[in-house]
Amino acid sequence: MILHASSEGVAPIRQSSPVRIIGDGRAETTPQAVALPVFRSDFCSVTKTMRDRIPGYRRISRLPKQLFHINPFDGDIVPSRVPLIAPRSGRPTQPFPHRWNFHDPIQILETYFWNADAEDGTGRHNRYLDVPGFAPVFVTRDPGLIRSIATATGDREGQFDRDTLPSVGIARATGTDTLLYSNGAEWKKQRRIAACPFGKTTLFQPERFGEFSQTFRVTVGDRVDVLRQHLRQSGKQAVEMRLEPEVKVVMLEMLANNFFGAEIGYRELRERFVPALERVIDHIVSDTVKNRLGIPWRRFPSWNQRITNAKQDDAAFEELTQLVLAPRCEGRALWNQFKSAAPDEKLVSNLKVFLAGALEATTSYATWAISHLARNPDAQERVYEEVKDIDVYTPEVLAEASYLRAVLDETLRLTPSLYFLPRRATTDTWVKANDGRRLMIPDGTHLLLDVWHANRHEDHWGVQQSGYPAIAFEPDRWRVLAESGRSSKEILHFGFGHGPRVCPGKHLGELEVGLTVGALVKTFRFESAQTENPARAGVSTKPADGTQVRMSLR
Numbered sequence: 001m002i003l004h005a006s007s008e009g010v011a012p013i014r015q016s017s018p019v020r021i022i023g024d025g026r027a028e029t030t031p032q033a034v035a036l037p038v039f040r041s042d043f044c045s046v047t048k049t050m051r052d053r054i055p056g057y058r059r060i061s062r063l064p065k066q067l068f069h070i071n072p073f074d075g076d077i078v079p080s081r082v083p084l085i086a087p088r089s090g091r092p093t094q095p096f097p098h099r100w101n102f103h104d105p106i107q108i109l110e111t112y113f114w115n116a117d118a119e120d121g122t123g124r125h126n127r128y129l130d131v132p133g134f135a136p137v138f139v140t141r142d143p144g145l146i147r148s149i150a151t152a153t154g155d156r157e158g159q160f161d162r163d164t165l166p167s168v169g170i171a172r173a174t175g176t177d178t179l180l181y182s183n184g185a186e187w188k189k190q191r192r193i194a195a196c197p198f199g200k201t202t203l204f205q206p207e208r209f210g211e212f213s214q215t216f217r218v219t220v221g222d223r224v225d226v227l228r229q230h231l232r233q234s235g236k237q238a239v240e241m242r243l244e245p246e247v248k249v250v251m252l253e254m255l256a257n258n259f260f261g262a263e264i265g266y267r268e269l270r271e272r273f274v275p276a277l278e279r280v281i282d283h284i285v286s287d288t289v290k291n292r293l294g295i296p297w298r299r300f301p302s303w304n305q306r307i308t309n310a311k312q313d314d315a316a317f318e319e320l321t322q323l324v325l326a327p328r329c330e331g332r333a334l335w336n337q338f339k340s341a342a343p344d345e346k347l348v349s350n351l352k353v354f355l356a357g358a359l360e361a362t363t364s365y366a367t368w369a370i371s372h373l374a375r376n377p378d379a380q381e382r383v384y385e386e387v388k389d390i391d392v393y394t395p396e397v398l399a400e401a402s403y404l405r406a407v408l409d410e411t412l413r414l415t416p417s418l419y420f421l422p423r424r425a426t427t428d429t430w431v432k433a434n435d436g437r438r439l440m441i442p443d444g445t446h447l448l449l450d451v452w453h454a455n456r457h458e459d460h461w462g463v464q465q466s467g468y469p470a471i472a473f474e475p476d477r478w479r480v481l482a483e484s485g486r487s488s489k490e491i492l493h494f495g496f497g498h499g500p501r502v503c504p505g506k507h508l509g510e511l512e513v514g515l516t517v518g519a520l521v522k523t524f525r526f527e528s529a530q531t532e533n534p535a536r537a538g539v540s541t542k543p544a545d546g547t548q549v550r551m552s553l554r
């Protein structure tokens with residue numbers, strides 16, 4: 001196996017011996033490697049040198065197998081090959097993003113699993129694309145494998161990287177020295193500095209939490225009052241509105257003012273910063289696919305209105321970042337938890353990622369929850385019964401609101417904000433699924449951990465597994481799962497990722513979304529005329545209708 005792996009010309013990047021990544025993310029040298037040390041290490045150092053020195057070496061060494069359609073993966077899990085072109089197959093689109101399909105990335109993932117349900121073997125949930133001249137792409141919707149790969153992502157020898165390819169647009173807009181974009185030792189350093197203020201222990205310290213929930217409640221309460229007045233002034237029993245724009249402003253306000261201690265007025269957030277950020281995020285998505293040469297065209301002279309507008313949006317994003325950075329010198333809000341001597345300018349890129357990323361993810365999470373509740377009046381009433389007497393959200397109160405908790409878990413399961421997790425193999429890597437089956441992923445492979453389709457598949461979340469159809473919004477499934485005695489490791493929805501690169505903003509996000517959804521349900525009844533709830537996806541997913549609901553006061 002090792003000979004075979006080495007003969008692919010795929011020597012490791014971070015270490016000089018092949019490693020096997022086992023299910024829990026630990027890396028260990030394979031017994032074979034110990035058995036063939038001299039030949040192997042000589043051979044590897046030769047291939048490593050060749051790969052590093054000869055441009056395109058890896059690409060060329062892959063070609064023979066690619067041209068003869070030989071599966072580059074090995075082990076008990078055998079992924080099925082997806083053809084690049086499949087005329088008359090009926091599949092929704094091509095299995096790669098291009099100018100005409102990048103607006104519907106979920107459909108691209110769906111293409112990988114076209115007709116896969118007809119298969120019984122391991123190819124049912126594992127697929128790959130291998131185009132001559134390019135690195136293989138591996139897509140999995142198997143939760144056990146997603147867990148193993150996410151667990152084995154990090155800075156240790158032989159671990160997977162987060163694939164930077166899908167975030168080149170983000171990096172061009174924010175800078176590359178960020179927690180999201182970096183890998184290896186740099187990522188570890190960024191994580192140490194930047195993740196602490198978001199952690200549960202920091203946020204949920206009684207004193208700190210009291211301060212927060214107070215400011216969060218005032219913010220959410222003020223916005224709910226504005227909506228309430230709007231409804232009263234209309235003189236009608238109910239009004240139709242798109243809630244997404246309202247939710248976005250609340251989310252940015254909580255992050256910028258309550259968390260980072262800035263003092264930005266509601267109007268400015270709503271009329272200037274939120275629209276500018278929306279356009280920057282839209283640009284990030286198209287820039288990732290269309291700007292193949294990586295030319296930062298926003299830095300061009302303002303030849304036309306589009307470039308002028310884009311520059312204004314960039315300037316607004318920069319100004320917002322400076323406004324949230326300014327309270328740092330006074331140690332206001334959560335800034336006193338950033339244990340870093342790094343000068344302000346070193347934090348700018350990360351702050352931009354926090355602002356844009358958190359705005360996207362929290363808006364997605366909250367709007368999906370509202371959208372599901374608008375289509376499930378019984379679930380909405382049950383949440384109301386739970387929150388109607390809650391005035392102060394303490395960690396204990398939040399923990400007791402078990403049905404709200406189930407609604408939020410079910411939201412992230414059925415409609416995860418981040419619909420796939422991108423990874424890259426840094427060497428030939430063995431992974432082991434829950435049931436002991438193994439898979440060798442060749443060096444350089446792009447991995448798409450397809451959380452969206454894993455969470456919606458009957459094999460993993462269906463009637464037999466959780467008591468309800470996988471495709472239905474059913475918060476009660478979480479009670480069934482809890483009573484089934486299955487370990488929490490077996491019932492992961494990956495809504496915040498998993499393993500070392502799990503979302504550092506998880507607790508902050510849960511708090512923000514829990515408060516917003518709780519306050520809305522407590523004050524209003526909302527319903528949707530549609531039963532279908534389709535998604536639109538870019539950096540994150542959101543309800544396609546902009547969370548259009550009919551609202552009335554309780």
Ligand code: HEM
Pocket residue numbers: 162179180191198353354355357358361362365417418421422494495496497498500501502503504505506508509510513
């Ligand atoms: C509440 C909604 C949120 C959701 C659903 C969410 C989801 C996620 C997911 C799934 C990942 C893992 C990505 C991967 O493994 O490739 C992630 C990572 C990340 N999230 Fe969040 N997130 C949310 C809120 C936030 C907030 C509020 C912040 C910060 C203010 C934040 C900052 C980050 C960062 C910096 C990473 C990269 C971490 C690393 O690579 O070490 N997120 N998020």
